[in-house]
Structure formats: structure tokens, C-alpha cells
Amino acid sequence: MNNVITRFAPSPTGNLHIGGVRTALYNYLIAKKYHGKFLLRIEDTDRERSKEEYVQDILQSLQWLNITWDQLVFQSQRSDLYINHLKILEEKGSVYKCFCEKDRLEALRKDQMEKKLPIKYDKKCLLNPAPNHGSFVYRLKNERHEKIIIKDNVLGEVTFDPKEFDDLIIRRSDGTFTYNYVVVIDDIDLKITHVIRGVDHLNNTAKQILLYEALGKSLPEFAHIPLIMGSDGKRLSKRHGAASLLEYKTAGFLPEALNNFLARIGWGYKDEEIFTLDELLQKFELNSINPSHGIFNYEKLLWLNGHYLSKKNPAEIISLIKEQLGVAIGDVPASLIELIKPRSKTLQELYDQLLFYVNDEITIQDDAKKMIPPEMIKPAQDLIEEFKANSEWNKQMLEQSFQKVITKHSLKLVQLAQFVRAAVTGKKASPGIFEIIEILGKDRTIRRIESATHFGME
RNA sequence: GGUCCCAUCGUCUAGUGGCCUAGGACGCUGGCCUCUCACGCCGGAAACACGGGUUCGAAACCCGUUGGGACCA
Numbered sequence: 001m002n003n004v005i006t007r008f009a010p011s012p013t014g015n016l017h018i019g020g021v022r023t024a025l026y027n028y029l030i031a032k033k034y035h036g037k038f039l040l041r042i043e044d045t046d047r048e049r050s051k052e053e054y055v056q057d058i059l060q061s062l063q064w065l066n067i068t069w070d071q072l073v074f075q076s077q078r079s080d081l082y083i084n085h086l087k088i089l090e091e092k093g094s095v096y097k098c099f100c101e102k103d104r105l106e107a108l109r110k111d112q113m114e115k116k117l118p119i120k121y122d123k124k125c126l127l128n129p130a131p132n133h134g135s136f137v138y139r140l141k142n143e144r145h146e147k148i149i150i151k152d153n154v155l156g157e158v159t160f161d162p163k164e165f166d167d168l169i170i171r172r173s174d175g176t177f178t179y180n181y182v183v184v185i186d187d188i189d190l191k192i193t194h195v196i197r198g199v200d201h202l203n204n205t206a207k208q209i210l211l212y213e214a215l216g217k218s219l220p221e222f223a224h225i226p227l228i229m230g231s232d233g234k235r236l237s238k239r240h241g242a243a244s245l246l247e248y249k250t251a252g253f254l255p256e257a258l259n260n261f262l263a264r265i266g267w268g269y270k271d272e273e274i275f276t277l278d279e280l281l282q283k284f285e286l287n288s289i290n291p292s293h294g295i296f297n298y299e300k301l302l303w304l305n306g307h308y309l310s311k312k313n314p315a316e317i318i319s320l321i322k323e324q325l326g327v328a329i330g331d332v333p334a335s336l337i338e339l340i341k342p343r344s345k346t347l348q349e350l351y352d353q354l355l356f357y358v359n360d361e362i363t364i365q366d367d368a369k370k371m372i373p374p375e376m377i378k379p380a381q382d383l384i385e386e387f388k389a390n391s392e393w394n395k396q397m398l399e400q401s402f403q404k405v406i407t408k409h410s411l412k413l414v415q416l417a418q419f420v421r422a423a424v425t426g427k428k429a430s431p432g433i434f435e436i437i438e439i440l441g442k443d444r445t446i447r448r449i450e451s452a453t454h455f456g457m458e
Numbered sequence: 459g460g461u462c463c464c465a466u467c468g469u470c471u472a473g474u475g476g477c478c479u480a481g482g483a484c485g486c487u488g489g490c491c492u493c494u495c496a497c498g499c500c501g502g503a504a505a506c507a508c509g510g511g512u513u514c515g516a517a518a519c520c521c522g523u524u525g526g527g528a529c530c531a
Contacts, residue, residue: 109531113459113531118460118461119460119530119531155463155464158462158463159462160461160462161461164460164461164462164530198528199462199463199464199527199528199529200528200529201528201529202462202463202528202529203461203462203528203529203530204529206462224463226463226464226527227527227528229526229527231468231469233526233527234527235527235528261470264470264471264483265470265471266470266471267470267471268470268471268472268482268483269471269472270472270482271471271472271481271482271483272482272483273470273471273482273483273484290464290470290471291463291464291465292463292464292465292526292527293463293464293526293527293528294469294470294471295469295470296469297469297470297484297485299469299484299485300469300470300483300484300485301484302484303483303484303485304484306497310497340496341497342496342497342498343495343496343497344496371494402493412493413493414492414493414494415493416493417493417494418493418494420493421493421494421495427494427495428494428495429494429495429496430494430495430496431494431495431496432492432493432494433493433494434493
């Protein structure tokens, strides 16, 4: 395939979400797989609802995921193009002006509903043109009788009866153009070879084919990809959790995980689960996309994120925390990050487990308080004495000190370890206790155990 | 309501007529490891929606039914 050009065409009327991102990703993959171009087209013709902040959200989201575009166009800057093509259609006699008023159309619709007929315009202004007066819309003549067959790369052949379709309005009475019209004009003008979009546009595609034909243009390849549903099987929305992609960024997910996860909803390759962007470019194919819709599986996203997190080195993690969570944690030993990494699925989780080291003060969580019972105060004080009596501070020395104390008091290691864990981290779970306090340091460890013994006496 | 799409474990998928006693992954679960929690390792439960065909043989092909979804209204 040569000169492949794909596009992602969001309207900036809200934050970019998961479903949109996947559409963008698929378009990007196909373009790059065949060494073509991927365009980003902002469909901002609805001036009322389009907002600059949403444009920024879309651009930032895609950049974050490394879905890079070769060209960026705004529909609002292309109205000459739409006007010119309307002239062409007018000269060809493919469109006509319709002066029918709202009241008439509503009455017509009501009548058709009562008679259970398909609801569509009756072509009055085409068949019996009235004298030109008042405001009017442009409609596309739909005189096609043969079936419309969409040759879809995902669904196979999909057939529509053109009788189902109205004479499509392409310009409204206020002079603005309709969605299906501008999409087709842009796709033609930008030489889009592959239109890859959600199945929710399948009906639109049929209507748009009529426009391609009226303009005498050949059709691009179509691929209608299945939608992503929430866990209840309904269309993904705010109810199902994070609505915008950038919320995943601030929650500490990695772009690699999101890309991998989104590619795998509706697509698979052998037994494989882990795909980098490069591997996706190798292996992804439109015709291997599953035609049935997929459900957003948050647990699997978490697992993937944990996987990619484990591949990052400590320095990368520190800078990712700063970049994505917006917090600077200063110098944290690499060894500590390595200990916490396998215990974290997201950057946020990892950061939370770092706080006992980063902060001077800790608070002991409720569920950890029972780890410091009064009868453990004396052993804890003995442990402190052991620490103070010893000039060294390393894992071997720490193990010996713990051993001495538990032998003296006939304790199990778990009792003392949990006491110290709660005292030092404020939590009932953490990495290995010797590793933790070795990294935390002698002074801070002793101070925290001391304050826990005070707490235990209250 | 009309039109269209879809259908393999709870979820994402492998499967392109015999390699299927249906494979992998997440999740769930039993065990090992162990100072806690993870990680890791070893096991387990769990699916071809239903009914008809076609075929020597159907998860796979065809037709219905049922269920889910999208769009339009």
C-alpha cells in the first residue's frame, strides 16, 4: 500500500477519552505501518460548543501517548473549501434549495409517524419548486436505487437500502454546513485513503458514500471499529470512571500501558499480551480487528501498568513522578524504589509507599495500630538499646539485633517486625523490614520506634 | 419503533473445517516462598448463547431464534 493517509477527527467539545484515543491509535498505527501520514483534524465547526481548552486537551493527550501527527487542520479555517464544493455540486445539479419551513416538516414527520412510514423529506422543493423566498437549506438529491454496499475492513460487506435515507441537508439555513458534508469534503481534500472510525458512524458512512458519488470521487477504504463499553455493557462514560485520558496520566498510568491496553481491546495476536508501539506497528492489521465490542477492563490495565512500571529504572521513576503527579520527591535511594516497584501498579501507589521516607513525620494508620500493643513496648526499647550499642548499621547487624531481642523476650520475629514496621512506615505492610530500616537510617528509625513506644503507652 | 452491527471462560482474546479433551492473559482461587504485603513459581475452577441444516467431520460455513449494542426518530 502506498501513500496511506489516515486521520483522527475529534470535535473539541469535551476532553478526549479512552474510546477516542483508541480510534486515534488505530489510525496512527495503520498510517505508520505503511509509512504513510497520520492527520489530526479538529472538527470545530460548532462554534458554540467547541472550546480551546478541549483542543489543548486533545493535543496533549495524544502527545503524551506518543501518537504523533504529521499535519494538524482545523475545520473552522476551511470554509472556503466547503463553499467551493457546494458550487460544484450545484453546477452538477446534484443539490437543490429547499424552502420548506419548520412547521411543514414537523407536520410531515408527524403524519409519517402516524402512518408508520419511514421518516424522510418528501422532496417537495425538488418536485414542485416554489418561488424563491425566505430562508432555505441545500439538500443533496438522493436518486439512487441500487443498494449501497460498504466494503468494510473490519465488518466485511454491509448493505444499506438508499430508500432509507433522506435528501441529506448539506447546508443549513444559517449558512453553516452539516457534519456529513464537511467530513466528506475534508476527507477528499486531504486525500484520506483509510477512514477508520467507530461503528457508531456506520450509518453516516452510507450517507457519505452518496456524497462521494455525487462529487464523482472514489471511495477510501473504510474500517468501522467496535466501541468500548463499560463494565455494565453500556457505552463508556463518566459513570465508569476516568472520563478523560489525562486523568490516567495524573493517576500514574504509563503511556506504554495505555497504548498496549487499548490496542488489545478488540484485537489480539497469537498468545501475546505485551506490545510496545513498535511491535504494534509490526503486528497490527485492520482485518484482524474483532468486530464485536469490547468491555473496558480496569484490572487488566492495572496489571499492564505494573508490568511497564517494573521496566523503569529508579531515575526514570523519579522523573515520571514529578512529571505526571506534579510532585518533587528529591533524593530517594534507588534501592528503595527497587523495593517498592514490584509492590506498585501505578506511579501514585509507588509514591504513596515512598512517603514514609520522603516525609519527616508519619502518621500511623488505624489498621496498623494494633501492631503496636503495650506488651511490645519493652522489647522495642531493648531493640533501640541494641541499635545504640552498635556502631554499625547494616542488614546483618540489624538481623542480629532483632534475633537477640526476640530470644530474650520469647517472641516470634513477626511480632517485632510488625511493631517496627508500623512504627517506621505507619502501615502494616511494606517491603522487608531490615531493608527498610537500613535505608531509612539509624537516627530516623530509632526516633520513630521511640515515638511508637510512647503511642503504645497511651 | 425503523435500519444496521455483534455473539468463545466474569473480562480481553487464540482459533480461518480434522492439530480442540477449546490455548493464553487479567481477575478469582489452592499451595510454595516468607518478618508483613507484593513479586516470583507450581496447581485449580471457569466459555464455543440456543435450534436447525451443510459435511465423513463443525467453535469455525449457511438459515432461523434469543440476547446485547449502535444509529435515526
